[in-house]
Amino acid sequence: MKANVRTSWQVTRSVWYALFMREALARTTADRMAWFWMIFEPIAVIALMVGIRTLVMGKNQLILNAEFIPWLIIGLMGFFLYRENMIRLMGAIDSNKGLFAYRQVKPVDPVLIRSFVEATLRSFVFLLFIFIGVLLGLDMLPDKPLIAIWAWFSLWMLGLGTGLTLSALNKLIPEAGNIAKLLALPLLLVSGVIFPASIIPHHLQLFFLWNPIPHGLEILRNGFFHQYPVINGVSLLYLWFWALFLLCLGFILHLRYEMRLKAK
Template identity: 30%
Template sequence: MIDARPNPDRRRPRIIAALVLRETCARFGRSWGGYAWALAEPVGGIAILSLAFALIAPKPPLGSSFTLFYATGIIPFLMYNSLTTALMAALQANRGLLSYPVVRPLDILVARALLETLTHLAVAAAVLVPVVLALPRPPAMAPEGIALSLGLAAALGTGTGTFNAAIAAIFPTWRQVWSVLNRPVFIISGILFTARGLPDDLAALLWFNPIAHVVEAMRDGVFGPDPDAFVSAPYVLFIAATLFLAGAILIRGQSGKMLQI
């Protein structure tokens, strides 16, 4: 006898799509104004900080525009950082959905990761396109390098965010601990400097920071590749996959406690 009940795995894409729509409405409202503000806020922040740093250091380490140099560092970093923060809070914010048998914790995380990624792809386009077009001599950009950077940022942010969500489900104070641990990351990830401009011993230390690979990949795509080949996509993907799998295993083991997060 054939079982007429639908396979839950076949419904998974529709469940995730519904969760993405729910997240979109909850975060941005039902009008385009909310989503426009979500784009305008980081774009405005990048513009203000770019102007401030340009006044302090008029000549950037790469290229002729400090705005473009800073944007190539902060855009992939913001994507990574927003994913880690948003995913860490996703299970707590949507714990009511976990009472439905068809909704799994990973569905919630994947849906929020997709929404954050799409939002920051729009931010990247809204910042990079006008800045590049405004330059008298735009650099010969490599779109594949830019795509690699954003893909690595999304993968690393999703992996780290999934792991953080699992740890926060076990130890709720992890959110505060992570906030403290994450503060120096902006400084040590190559956003305001380049790996190619560091002494060899410091560049060797920076290599172990996966976020630095993400930033350097963006700069390779905009300003041209580093002859020393600093970026290692397999290294970043290995860390992202390891964190994601570890987080998924922990979440599966704690699934019975998720409603009490």
């Protein structure tokens, strides 16, 4: 009797499903504080920023055509989506090293699945904040939902590309991972997360927009507040240029150095 022969796609799908269940359980149940930190971190940053704004600016409105707290929440959530993909994907290979004894499991598989798990969790937390904000009377419902969803997806792809590249570089050149972790806080400050891009002097906006993250955050905020002014030069096309470049680079590194990534 002829044995059942599975196709390559069926094998890959089975591997991804097993990795997804393993990663989701580890992410949500292995650490008792996992859900707490995912929710508490943005609340703490929001409280700090609101306190600083009240202390320094009083009741002056910094944001045009948008409430400050919803504007800040949306920016933080978009940035955390990118940052978690950038940082957490670097440890995906080491966390699943024992599985590489199975030839069906490649180093790129746990990286992709961890990114999907992170995006799913961050999207759930974002929806939770939107729901709570609406209950509290905040303007948290998007005026242009499709644009908001596309900007959110774009930020995820940028984070996936960055994390995919760094996951390989971190194994090949360990110093690269340390540098990436050190850049997390400066990126928060220079990506327009806690201040509007419109207050940056015009002659400095060109340098500010070299960073692809503000392009996604500004479009995401514009999707929630249709009258929110987006500065000239903001484009998701530029963000996708970086996302596709980093995705291609990451896949090339994983393909070229697959055996070294498994062995290290």
